[in-house]
Amino acid sequence: MTRDARRDTSPRARRPWVLISSAVLVAGLLAFHSAVPNAVGNVGSLLETFLPWLGLVVVALLVLASSRRSAIALTAVALPATVWVIMFGTSVFPGSVIAGGPEPGPTLTVLQHNVADDNADPGGTARALAGAGADLIALQELTPQALPVYEAALAPEHPHRVVVGTVGLWSRLPLADGRPVAIKPQDVTADWNRGLRATVRTPVGDIAAYVAHLPSVRLRPQDGFGTAWRDESAAALATAVAAEKLERIVLLGDLNGTVHDRGLSPLTSLLAPALDGFGFTWPAAFPLARIDHIMARGATPATTWTLPATGSDHLPTAATLRLRLQ
Structure with missing residues (x-):
């Protein structure tokens, strides 16, 4: 077997399906957290209590995708990153809750x-x-x-x-x-x-x-x-x-x-x-x-x-x- 063939079948050369699946899962948990059931141990409420901290998981996935130099993995991680920014972006940049500046009034x-x-x-x-x-x-x-x-x-x-x-x-x-x-x-x-x-x-x-x-x-x-x-x-x-x-x-x-x-x-x-x-x-x-x-x-x-x-x-x-x- 040639060196190129061995490289093509090595784990590093395979598409990072685990990383991609993890990114999709995190995006789903962020966007559809209310769909996670509370039937067993109130796991839905537990997830929602610490929901912003899923951002750390997104960062970890981003680091892993970058280390693999995989365009498809980076594209997949962009999905939960985008969802997180949509949900919590105003928390990262406080003061932006009221668009157009402060309202008049007491x-x-x-x-x-x-x-x-x-x-x-x-x-x-x-x-x-x-x-x-x-x-x-x-x-x-x-x-x-x-x-x-x-x-x-x-x-x-x-x-x-x-x-x-x-x-x-x-x-x-x-x-x-x-x-x-x-x-x-x-x-x-x-x-x-x-x-x-x-x-x-x-x-x-x-x-x-x-x-x-x-x-x-x-x-x-x-x-x-x-x-x-x-x-x-x-x-x-x-x-x-x-x-x-x-x-x-x-x-x-x-x-x-x-x-x-x-x-x-x-x-x-x-x-x-x-x-x-x-x-x-x-x-x-x-x-x-x-x-x-x-x-x-x-x-x-x-x-x-x-x-x-x-x-x-x-x-x-x-x-x-x-x-x-x-």
């Missing part, structure tokens, strides 16, 4: 933070939040011991507040009609109050503000990605939001899920999430997912950013909302 700056019930420095966290320049500050995992610390630090600039259970809302603007929102899953028997609603009196009209902390999710070998309580709570919160009579709504919460996760679709179908940049908020030491959210109706999320880490395992997240005039 603004409201809001801040969301799960302060962690085991926070060893609630005073430092409270001072950092108080100085962030927000009009509204929503907190979760408030404990009876730490609540007076937050009240003392936030009250000078945010004298109006509503606290229900372990969630609270502080405001520069007057608040009215503060009340609990029932989002507790049916199987939870403990005393559990993690939702509230209040009316924010702004110079251009009232806004309904919701603060929520949805149940945590767990990844266990025996039953996969456990989201049942989170999904049930999200549906209950969506029911309350759908029944809201005020046109303008802002939701601030630790929702324990990303906007791509189908478990939050009852909420994302009603409200526009603030998504300027990736804005990963958890875990604070190395953020992997944006599970703390600011969503709105009757207001346009203009810019979004995260604040430096506090004593919590979550990063604070903030947004400027442009209010639609009624």
Whole structure:
């Protein structure tokens, strides 16, 4: 057998079908993630939680295709790369959410933070939040011991507040009609109050503000990605939001899920999430997912950013909302 014949039949000379198949699979997972079933271990929701990180797989495929110097492999990898850019390009280049520049109108700056019930420095966290320049500050995992610390630090600039259970809302603007929102899953028997609603009196009209902390999710070998309580709570919160009579709504919460996760679709179908940049908020030491959210109706999320880490395992997240005039 000649040397040329041996070269023609070697593995290196074969078309890189594995690489091409992998590229097509990644493109399919990105574009059709909602088609991945949750029937076994909620694998669909697990995929959607970390969907942006498939970009690393695309980069790895690109490196492999380049190393093979295969035109067909590079062409195949261009498919998932294009899909990823379409889905997450505005996150790579934050500030491009609103085409044509900022819209006119009044603004409201809001801040969301799960302060962690085991926070060893609630005073430092409270001072950092108080100085962030927000009009509204929503907190979760408030404990009876730490609540007076937050009240003392936030009250000078945010004298109006509503606290229900372990969630609270502080405001520069007057608040009215503060009340609990029932989002507790049916199987939870403990005393559990993690939702509230209040009316924010702004110079251009009232806004309904919701603060929520949805149940945590767990990844266990025996039953996969456990989201049942989170999904049930999200549906209950969506029911309350759908029944809201005020046109303008802002939701601030630790929702324990990303906007791509189908478990939050009852909420994302009603409200526009603030998504300027990736804005990963958890875990604070190395953020992997944006599970703390600011969503709105009757207001346009203009810019979004995260604040430096506090004593919590979550990063604070903030947004400027442009209010639609009624």
